[in-house]
Amino acid sequence: MKQHFFHTYPAINNALGKVNQTINDRITIKNTQLHDALQQMASNGGKYLRPAFFLLFANINHQTADEQEKLIKIASSLEVLHMATLIHDDIIDDSPKRRGAVSVQAAFGKDTAVYTGDFLFTIFFDLLVETMTGSAYLTRNARTMRKILTGELGQMDNRFDLDQSLLDYYRNVNGKTAAIFSLAAEEGAYFGHADHRTINLAKRIGQNIGISFQILDDILDYSGDERLNKPVLEDLATGVYSLPLLLTLQNHRHELEPLLAKKRQMTIEDIEKVQKIVVTHGGVEQAQEIATKFTQKAQTEIDELADKHTRKMLKLVANKLLTRVN
Amino acid sequence: MKQHFFHTYPAINNALGKVNQTINDRITIKNTQLHDALQQMASNGGKYLRPAFFLLFANINHQTADEQEKLIKIASSLEVLHMATLIHDDIIDDSPKRRGAVSVQAAFGKDTAVYTGDFLFTIFFDLLVETMTGSAYLTRNARTMRKILTGELGQMDNRFDLDQSLLDYYRNVNGKTAAIFSLAAEEGAYFGHADHRTINLAKRIGQNIGISFQILDDILDYSGDERLNKPVLEDLATGVYSLPLLLTLQNHRHELEPLLAKKRQMTIEDIEKVQKIVVTHGGVEQAQEIATKFTQKAQTEIDELADKHTRKMLKLVANKLLTRVN
Numbered sequence: 007m008k009q010h011f012f013h014t015y016p017a018i019n020n021a022l023g024k025v026n027q028t029i030n031d032r033i034t035i036k037n038t039q040l041h042d043a044l045q046q047m048a049s050n051g052g053k054y055l056r057p058a059f060f061l062l063f064a065n066i067n068h069q070t071a072d073e074q075e076k077l078i079k080i081a082s083s084l085e086v087l088h089m090a091t092l093i094h095d096d097i098i099d100d101s102p103k104r105r106g107a108v109s110v111q112a113a114f115g116k117d118t119a120v121y122t123g124d125f126l127f128t129i130f131f132d133l134l135v136e137t138m139t140g141s142a143y144l145t146r147n148a149r150t151m152r153k154i155l156t157g158e159l160g161q162m163d164n165r166f167d168l169d170q171s172l173l174d175y176y177r178n179v180n181g182k183t184a185a186i187f188s189l190a191a192e193e194g195a196y197f198g199h200a201d202h203r204t205i206n207l208a209k210r211i212g213q214n215i216g217i218s219f220q221i222l223d224d225i226l227d228y229s230g231d232e233r234l235n236k237p238v239l240e241d242l243a244t245g246v247y248s249l250p251l252l253l254t255l256q257n258h259r260h261e262l263e264p265l266l267a268k269k270r271q272m273t274i275e276d277i278e279k280v281q282k283i284v285v286t287h288g289g290v291e292q293a294q295e296i297a298t299k300f301t302q303k304a305q306t307e308i309d310e311l312a313d314k315h316t317r318k319m320l321k322l323v324a325n326k327l328l329t330r331v332n
Numbered sequence: 333m334k335q336h337f338f339h340t341y342p343a344i345n346n347a348l349g350k351v352n353q354t355i356n357d358r359i360t361i362k363n364t365q366l367h368d369a370l371q372q373m374a375s376n377g378g379k380y381l382r383p384a385f386f387l388l389f390a391n392i393n394h395q396t397a398d399e400q401e402k403l404i405k406i407a408s409s410l411e412v413l414h415m416a417t418l419i420h421d422d423i424i425d426d427s428p429k430r431r432g433a434v435s436v437q438a439a440f441g442k443d444t445a446v447y448t449g450d451f452l453f454t455i456f457f458d459l460l461v462e463t464m465t466g467s468a469y470l471t472r473n474a475r476t477m478r479k480i481l482t483g484e485l486g487q488m489d490n491r492f493d494l495d496q497s498l499l500d501y502y503r504n505v506n507g508k509t510a511a512i513f514s515l516a517a518e519e520g521a522y523f524g525h526a527d528h529r530t531i532n533l534a535k536r537i538g539q540n541i542g543i544s545f546q547i548l549d550d551i552l553d554y555s556g557d558e559r560l561n562k563p564v565l566e567d568l569a570t571g572v573y574s575l576p577l578l579l580t581l582q583n584h585r586h587e588l589e590p591l592l593a594k595k596r597q598m599t600i601e602d603i604e605k606v607q608k609i610v611v612t613h614g615g616v617e618q619a620q621e622i623a624t625k626f627t628q629k630a631q632t633e634i635d636e637l638a639d640k641h642t643r644k645m646l647k648l649v650a651n652k653l654l655t656r657v658n
Contacts, residue, residue, distance in 0.1 A: 036482065037489055061464055094450060098443040117424040117488060120446060124420060125481045127453055131474040148457040155451045156362065161362055162443060 015319065017067050018058055021078060025057045028082040029089075032129045040122060043110055047089060050107065055327065056088055056190045059215075062319050063194025063208050075136050080197055083133035083147070090126035091154055093119050099240060111113050127151075129132070143193050150189045157181020165245035166269050168255060169318035175252055176217070183223075184216030191215075204311060211307045211320070218300035218328050223295055224248035228281055228290050238302045242277055245269060249296065251280070256288035333415045340460075341645065343393050344384055347404060354408040355415075356496055358455045366448060373415060376433065381653065382414055382516045383407035388645050389520025389534050402463050406523055409459035409473070410516050417480055419445050424484070425566060436645075453477075469519050476515045483507020491571035492595050494581060494641035501578055504542070509549075530637060536549030537633045537646070544626035547619055549576035554607055554616050559624050568603055571595060575622065577606070580615035627654045 012019040027089070029048045033042045060081045066074055095101070096109040097116050103109055111119035134147050157315045160178040164170045191212030195205040227241055228250045241248055247266075255262055261283050265276045272280075284290060304324060338345040355374045361367045371518055386407045392400055421427070422435040423445050437445035460473050486504040490496045517538030521531040553567055554576045567574055573581070573592075580589055587609050591602045598606075610616060630650060639645045 016495060020524055035485070040485070062625050094446050097446055116442070118485065119487075121481050121485050122447075123450075124453070125478065125485070126448070128478040128481065131457065131477070132471065135474060137471045144461045144465065145458065148454050148461060151457070154453065155447050155454065159361070159363060159366070159444065159447050159451070162447075224633050252473040301410065302406075 012058060012323075013053075015323075018061055018222055018319075019266035021061050021066050021074075021081070022054045022057060024078045024213065025054060025061075025081045025085060028078055029086060029129075032086070032132070033126075034081075035125060040110075040114060040118065042090075043107075043113055044122070044126075046107055047110070048085075052085065052088075054085055055198075055219075056084040056186055058323065059187060059212060060084055060190040060194035062316060062323065063200070064198035065200075065313065065316060066150050066198070069198065069315060077197060078135050079137045080193060083130050083137070085185065086126050086130045086133065087147075087151060087154075088186060090123045090130060091158075095158070097123075098162075099244065101240070102134055102238040111305065126183035128316065136195075138193075142194075143196065145184050146189065146193070150185045153181040153185035155181075157183070157185070161246055164247070166266070167245075167247070168259070168263065168266060170247065170252070172249075175247075175249055177218055179220045180213070183220035187216030187219065202287045204313075207298050207307055214300045215324055215328070217305065218297045221249050221297040222328060223301070224299070225290055225293050228284050241273065242280060243270070249293040250284050250289035252285050253292045254284045258283060297328070338380075338384060338649075343650075344387055344563070344645075345386050346536065347392050347400075348380045348383060350404045351380060351387075351407045351411060354404055354410060354644060355455075358408075358458070359452075361448075362440075363449065366436075366440060369433075369439055370415075370448070370452075372433055373419075373436070374411075376609075378411065378414075380411055382410040382512055384649065385513060385538060386410055386516040386520040388642060388649065389517050389526070390524030391526075391639065391642060392524070395524065403523060405463045409456050409463070410512065412452050412459065413455045413473075413477060413480075414512060416449045416456060416506040417484075419452065421484070423449075424607070425489070425570065426562050427566070464523075467522075469522065471521070472515065476511045479507045479511040480590075481507075483509070483511070487572055490573070492592070493573070494585070494589065494592060495580070496573065498578055500576075501573075501575055505538070505543055505546045509546035510539045513542030513545065514538035530639075533633050533636055536550060537630050540626045540630035540633065541650055542655070544623045546628065547575050547623040547626070549655060551576060551616055551619050551623070554610050568606060569598065575619040576610050576614065576615035579612045579618045580613050584613050606657070 026049060030045055033041065033044045033048065035044065056116045060079065064077050064081075066077050067076060081273075085190065089166060092104060093110050096104055096111045097119050100111075109119075110122050114122070120121065130147075130151075138144055138147075149231055157178045157180065160174070161182060166176055188209050189212070192205055195208035202210070224241070227248065237240035242251070251262070262280060265272065265280050268276060282289050302325065305321065308317055308320050311320070338348060352375055359367065359370045359374065361370065362522055365618050377582075387403065388402050390407075392403050395403060418430060419436050420435045422430055423442050426437075429440045435445075436448050439450070456477075460470055464470055464473075480587065483504045483506065486500070487508060490500055514535050515538070518531055518535035521534035526534070550567070553574065568577070577588075589604060591598065591606050591609075594602060627650065631647065634646050634650065636645055636648070
């Protein structure tokens with residue numbers, strides 16, 4: 007994973023190194039090129055945010071060696087699930103790049119990408135079965151995976167839909183992004199032997215951070231920041247209308263509609279015009295304010311956590327994560 | 333499912349009706365059209381062969397009501413896994429049809445098809461967690477799913493490869509088709525409380541029938557029988573060389589190579605020529621003989637089963653299944 011993100015938190019950084027190792031050990035696939043591509047994706051690209059959240063809540067440094075081993079596996083399961091959904095998302099988005107390298111679908115074709123994502127689902131499954139058999143979290147994981155997919159499917163249903171509500175947007179974001187952050191935090195607390203109240207808090211913290219994270223990601227499309235290796239306005243070109251645009255549509259539909267009505271025939275110029283309208287009318291600022299509300303909600307909930315160390319670490323990480331566009 | 337296939341076996345037919353109901357109950361997806369497409373796929377298209385094999389080995393009529401309910405769920409998991417892989421396979425094959433209707437990818441696009449297959453994997457997962465937590469079969473299921481995918485990936489790796497061996501072919505067939513038949517039979521025996529010897533026999537019977545089933549399916553490409561709604565020689569056009577062709581290549585490569593070297597540029601005429609060469613030189617007959625050997629192996633193993641009723645039923649079903657091209 008990207009070493010720089012957690013390098014100031016040696017305990018987490020060290021555990022994430024083990025997560026990386028676990029994932030590499032599991033990705034044994036006969037096709038050498040594909041194997042290398044997966045290893046590259048697992049090793050060089052991601053910030054391992056979901057495992058990191060899990061490990062923070064699990065308080066990994068205060069667990070026994072056996073427990074630590076189990077926690078590393080669960081942390082790995084979260085990243086593997088995330089990787090699988092990324093690979094399948096890239097098929098849908100026709101993304102040429104992922105995590106700074108060529109995406110699996112661009113390098114090996116969509117066909118291989120379908121099976122590669124599926125292959126990772128089986129690794130995800132294995133890691134769960136090895137660590138949480140008998141607990142309700144097996145079912146929770148299946149449900150979370152379903153939430154991710156129904157969020158993605160919901161987003162597809164709403165493509166090019168000028169009449170979608172903010173609620174539709176939140177529902178889709180909740181599924182495609184927040185559900186896994188929420189699960190990571192919740193099962194972190196649970197498998198770290200936290201009490202019932204902390205587990206519930208964790209779940210909400212994860213969800214609020216997840217929503218905020220996605221809104222900030224969507225804002226990047228309009229602010230044109232390319233640090234994420236994400237083509238600017240890629241979403242807009244494929245009819246995915248995110249928060250800054252939906253907010254602007256509420257009062258400036260007459261300006262946007264003629265441009266958006268062109269759908270896939272929109273030119274780069276059209277897209278730039280849309281971007282300008284959204285920025286000019288404060289769509290980005292408003293979205294930023296909403297993201298801040300979700301972040302503050304998470305901060306308040308973090309303050310309610312009993313463990314001082316976890317509180318401090320989480321605040322640092324959440325801040326770092328959620329201020330990347332400022 | 334296709335009512336006619338098991339209508340002469342009322343016990344199995346009745347249980348398969350419940351499997352169909354279970355699957356329909358689980359497929360709750362917000363998008364109405366997609367929901368209808370999945371229900372249609374689950375209800376009208378398939379022969380439910382994998383659940384049927386499972387139920388035969390599980391001896392379902394001699395189990396308690398509670399046990400029967402559990403067995404119906406496991407039988408459903410097999411069909412759901414099969415459906416998920418079919419939906420993803422159709423993306424790879426660009427198949428316009430599936431089970432006599434328009435395929436999910438043709439009706440809704442490849443994008444939706446990716447997520448729909450994934451969605452079914454979560455249903456598969458749920459059904460397993462509800463029925464076999466604590467048993468080694470959770471892991472066996474994950475491993476089987478991986479075998480299917482590595483079989484499919486292996487087949488893709490071997491596309492247009494004139495030098496692939498029969499072993500490559502068998503390995504891929506074993507993964508993509510036989511693994512799930514083998515699992516169905518094995519876990520049928522296991523969850524039907526059979527003894528260790530029977531469970532092992534079941535596993536081998538399922539595998540041999542599965543291989544034979546796939547070879548016969550591949551033969552259909554060359555005999556041009558369209559009863560399966562499978563475009564004739566679809567495999568050949570996409571570079572998948574199956575047994576009849578591989579056998580013919582062994583002694584008649586000089587005739588085939590100039591045609592096959594055209595790869596995706598092959599015309600319908602070229603494909604017809606290849607078909608003719610394969611048929612003329614006995615490739616279909618030889619493949620048929622090999623399929624018969626696997627069938628006979630399965631028959632011999634079926635004879636070793638202790639339960640007379642299971643033996644009789646299995647022989648009838650295996651015969652019906654494996655003589656469809658005669």
